[in-house]
Amino acid sequence: MGAPGWLPDREAAVAIAAARTPDDRAAVEQIFGMLFKAAADGENGVQGILPLESIAGSGVPISLVWGTEDPVTPFAQGESAPPGFALTALPGRGHMLMMEAEDACECAILASIEQVDDA
Numbered sequence: 001m002g003a004p005g006w007l008p009d010r011e012a013a014v015a016i017a018a019a020r021t022p023d024d025r026a027a028v029e030q031i032f033g034m035l036f037k038a039a040a041d042g043e044n045g046v047q048g049i050l051p052l053e054s055i056a057g058s059g060v061p062i063s064l065v066w067g068t069e070d071p072v073t074p075f076a077q078g079e080s081a082p083p084g085f086a087l088t089a090l091p092g093r094g095h096m097l098m099m100e101a102e103d104a105c106e107c108a109i110l111a112s113i114e115q116v117d118d119a
Contacts, residue, residue, distance in 0.1 A: 003069035003094035012099045056084040063112040065105055067093030086112075 002008070008016060055062060065088045066078040072095040078087050088108045093100045 001072050001095040002100050003067060003071075003092055006094060006096070006100055008096070008099055052082050052085070056082040061112065061115050062086065063088065063108060063115075065090065065097055065108045067095060067097055067100065069093060070095045086115075 062084060063086045064078050064081060066073075066075055067090045068075045069092055075089065078089075081087060088104075088111075090097060090101050090104050093104075097105050
């Protein structure tokens with residue numbers, strides 16, 4: 001799920017392997033159930049749509065941190081986010097940002113916290 005050519009370091013690979021317990025898989029399936037329409041809808045595997053306009057209207061600052069080479073959720077989807085969403089693009093990174101670009105993610109999170117504190 002990372003950018004082309006990216007491989008997790010040994011520590012990340014061990015953490016990923018450790019998270020493959022039945023309980024962890026059930027948690028991921030629950031999250032996927034919220035993001036993807038149920039097979040009963042006749043659209044098995046189609047990504048659901050988040051109510052972005054409603055989220056933007058909440059008044060809560062929202063930051064998106066997105067890898068430009070994300071093979072799971074294309075970066076172009078982030079570019080069309082409604083006003084009120086702050087998009088931080090991470091060039092050359094994929095879907096696994098916390099592992100691919102730990103420092104950049106930390107900076108983006110701290111900037112978001114600072115923005116909320118200033119509000």
